[in-house]
Amino acid sequence: MTKKTELVFKKKIKETSDIYSFIFEVPETFNWIPGQHGIFRFKDEIPMEGKDFRIYSFASIKEENKMLFSTRIVEEASDFKKNLLKLKLGDIMTVDEARGKFLLKDYSQRTLIMAGGIGITPIRAFTKEIENKKPVINDLRILYSDDRGEFAYEDVFNTSKEKYDGLDVQLIGDREVFTEKIDAYAEEMKNDSLYYISGTPGMVNFITEKLTGYGIEKENIVTDSFAGY
16 A cells, blocks of 8 residues: 555645645655656545546755745646645645655756746746755756747746856746757757756657657656646
8 A cells, every 4th residue: 555644735826827735744754856747635524526536746855944835727627726725824745655756867968958837847846956955057958838928837947047158047938949959959069968848748748859869868868748737
């Protein structure tokens, strides 16, 4: 049986017009690595249609003394997401053990991270890890695309890029500009860089095909697909 850890709800933040962050107390016995995700459920049985769980990336690091995940909630939201909005201080959710392989193992290695929309959530954890551990960074570039020009955690990214040499964060509101920057980087760097892609399955597949078309080897490409969560 997978161990479930109880989480005590603390706070909700509206990051953009439809992205919400949910913050919980950090259980002492629960650990995770930036880039990993968990399976979240409500502790009490709540009548709802569809799945009784959702998979969310951890957007915080444990050293922040909070567990944070974010999700997009539109007007026609699922019952699960409607119940997220109803959470009150002290309410309980559960999370399964952390898992996932979307991990930055060496911050000093040249890396391009490409994130779209809600795919930015694990990238916030990467930047907080940099703030906490202060690793040597040679060339870590983050391209964050949102067609509406709304960017979650904008203050976090703006602060980080000002503080750390070698870290470049670009917030891009035009999809064509986003793809042009990817093309230019891949043409120049080829396999002298790692490539991380985080976003919808369509976006991940599109960029992966684009990179392999430039001769980027698959072992240099790491992906994280957000399939409607």
